[in-house]
Amino acid sequence: MAKKPIVYIAPVVLFVIFVAFGDQFLPKPLSTASVQTRTSINKFLLGLFPTRRPRDRNEERQKKIDQLEQEHTQ
Numbered sequence: 001m002a003k004k005p006i007v008y009i010a011p012v013v014l015f016v017i018f019v020a021f022g023d024q025f026l027p028k029p030l031s032t033a034s035v036q037t038r039t040s041i042n043k044f045l046l047g048l049f050p051t052r053r054p055r056d057r058n059e060e061r062q063k064k065i066d067q068l069e070q071e072h073t074q
Helices: 005-025 028-047 057-073
Strands: none
Touching: 005 028
């Protein structure tokens, strides 16, 4: 007998509800676990992508200007 799709879908749905809304309606130990789980998942997902540093377009120009000024004063 084949397993019904509800057997596979129900745990996923319950986990998503636990992570997304568990801190709002669950008692204290479970609500804390929900918040910690959500925080861990967020940190993990953010850790997958490198932090982006905005590129300073004037930085290279300023270095060149400083270099030219040093050459000029010598």
